[in-house]
Amino acid sequence: MDPVQLSIFANRLAGICDEMGALLRASALSPNIKDRLDFSCAIFDAAGGLCAQAAHIPVHLGSMAYAMADLVEGRDWRPGDLLVVNDPYLGGTHLPDVTVVAPVFAGERLAAFTVTRAHHANIGAHSPGSMPVSKTLDEEGLVIAPQWLKREGDWQLPLSRRLAGLGEGDTLPLDVPRFADFAAQASACEAGARRLAALIGERGLEALRASLDALNTYGERRMRQRLADLADGEYRFSDVMDDDGQGRFDIPLVVTLRVQGDGAELDFTGTADQVSIAPPVRK
Structure with a gap:
């Protein structure tokens, strides 16, 4: 692939991740996200392979790169879906770090995923800030196994009410403090998905995949050159x-x-x- 075009492609992907992060920060309520910037955004291919990430939190991005393949495999993904998880045994880190995943489609074909991971101020632990000195996982707060936060664009109300700390049958205002950061992550993922879908519409899905292959080949070549420089x-x-x-x-x-x-x-x-x-x- 032409080096100039490859650089433009890589920066467009990174720009989508940066825009997701800017939207997440602007729309979140928690100081953990808005002020401490404890969040990360990335793009993955249809198999869960990492394509691009913003310069956010290394521990988020490093672990997401190895967790996504298992999270996305074998699921009946549909347009408008959002998956949520924080279970460290199934793709998370510690429980306050909650991951939200959105699929990106090219026509009817699953093409990619946009992902956000953010540190929530309250995940249900017994001490303020949800950062207790715990002996068991359950002492740290609510364990969220991978499940739909939205299905075909509709909030899954039983889970959403639980995350918001509301009772059964309560309405779900998205600015409830305990739920607002979930809504912010959803917005960031969906915005990234729209941007990526537009890029795929310009280039075509096969051209996107070829560009990703070229980008990965370039990255491996640069890494091997650096290692070869070491004694x-x-x-x-x-x-x-x-x-x-x-x-x-x-x-x-x-x-x-x-x-x-x-x-x-x-x-x-x-x-x-x-x-x-x-x-x-x-x-």
């Missing part, structure tokens, strides 16, 4: 986490980087085992 050998680093919140101190983190030619291997032998947890109770 072959082993590089080792170690550090400790101060505390796990349960009285266990100096938890070791150890990594060995082995470089050979234009490839590298990361070996975490010596890093502490997972700290003690209890299995979650599904809800």
Whole structure:
């Protein structure tokens, strides 16, 4: 692909992610999103492969890149759908980080997904800010397994009322503080989906896929060139986490980087085992 056109394509994708983030920040009510900017936005292909992301929160974007394939596979996606999840065992991080996923269609063909992940101020924990020192997942708050937040454009009211802290049969004003940030994420995903659908309309779905392949090939080539610049050998680093919140101190983190030619291997032998947890109770 022509380098100039590839650069334009990459920046258009990144621009969609940036616009999603700007809309999310502007429409959210929580200071976690509006002021602390604890959110991330990205675009994925129809198989859940990462295509583009804005320069937001690294821990969000790194984990989303490996979670989406399982989240999107085997679901009956329809235009207007929104999927919501925060379960760390099924694609989330910690419970305040809630992920919302919107499909993008080219005609009747599923083409891509737009995704937002944002830190909510209240996810139902027993302490303010939903950041308790927890021993179990359920102590951290509400565990949301992957489910429809919207189905074909319609809010799924039982789940929405629960997320908003409302009773059965209550109306659902979207500015309820506990629900406003979900509405903001929905708006950001839907805006990104419209922008991406317009880009696909200009270029065609097959041209989009070819451009993504070219972009991934370019990224791999640049990475391998950078690795090839490093001297072959082993590089080792170690550090400790101060505390796990349960009285266990100096938890070791150890990594060995082995470089050979234009490839590298990361070996975490010596890093502490997972700290003690209890299995979650599904809800």
